Amino acid sequence: MLYVINDCIDFRAGQNQLVLKSSGVAAKLTYPAAKCLEIILDQQGKIVSHAELYQKVWEERGANTSPNTLYQNISLIRRALKEMVPDGDKLINTIPRRGFRIHVDAVVKKMNVSDIQPVVADIITREQNIQLPSTPARISGADKLNVNIGVLLFSSIGKFMTSLSALGQRSFR
Template sequence: MIYILNNCIEYDSETGEIIQLGSNSEVAKLTPILNRIFRVLVENNNMIIPREELLKKVWDEHGLTASINTLNQYISALRKLLYQHLEIDNAILNIPKKGVILSSELIITQRNTELVRHSEEKGDTEKLDGRDKLPLIELNTHNQVAVSSVIAKPRVCYTLKRNFSLKIILGFSVILTLASMYNLFFGALSFDKVNTYLVSTIGSCPVYSFNSNFDDKNNSKDIDKHVKEFNLQCNNSAIFYYYSNHSNAQVEKQTLLTKCEDNKICISTRINW
């Protein structure tokens, strides 16, 4: 199912992909655990979800185990992600002794692909000033579904404070240098969008990986090792990017953690063994 959040981002609950509408930003993809948490919250919008129910749906039903503390860390990571895209300070609210609930600042609509396809087949899609009216499903405050035809007008969306593509390029300056040299001598290049996966947090700062097969246990230890050895701290709304070559058995093992701040300065730390 595809949801539109605040008329600003598109969330695919099946794949975990989050796309910034009306921009050329790369696709962010949630890890399976983060996606299951977010999907339960979105599907039960405006309802309080007990933490025990989240543990059951996200971990127990998939043959996994986790603690309340682990769940809280993942929820914190989701809050940070939603702030990055929507500038909502506390998108997931804690209700003492009851559970968690999505903030009322999140306006969620559900794209009804069946209605869109049916309208296209009948040729009933109306236009106003050259803009299509797209059938959407709106989730109201009583969590009921109401079908409405909404004009696809220009989206009003918060401006991102951080340009993820730029930070990725700055964090991996060697790749940028080689690409620039190639472009200088062999013509313009076109780059595919880079998928990033939210895998952890350092304080309130998110940690992204470029590999969907993230090993939560081992890689989390590597991230903690970087934090301790290099005294890394979360400040200035920093974002971290993590890379490891654990899957390659033929080379010397190494991990790389890059920290990028608002001033577009990135610092990389590397551990070899």
């Protein structure tokens, strides 16, 4: 599942990853933090109780946890969001003695990966299947060139899509 927050941050729930759309800067979340964020985003505008988070994040997996663990994971989410945008840590509101919710002014779009343009959906899906070698391998000159071309191509696609998005938001006279 892909959540787009305020048209500037992508949260890739299946990959536990936040990505700043404008630059591609990414932040990896722990599984519990990502699951908490996913539940809060799913309930946009509604308060998600502490009990619901305990149950869906930990108890369903056979684990018990303390309130401190829950608050540490919310802190991880806020820290990652703040790395993305200056006031990102304010996107998750604490409702004292009740729970958490996404800020009422935040705009969250929820999409299935299959709803995204085919090229982008393929890139996101392939990212999940990448296996890194356990020991560093030597990279030949041709492989370095291929990697550099791939990085340039991926960066160009991102910039192109960002400019298309910006064009769509402008009004022409």
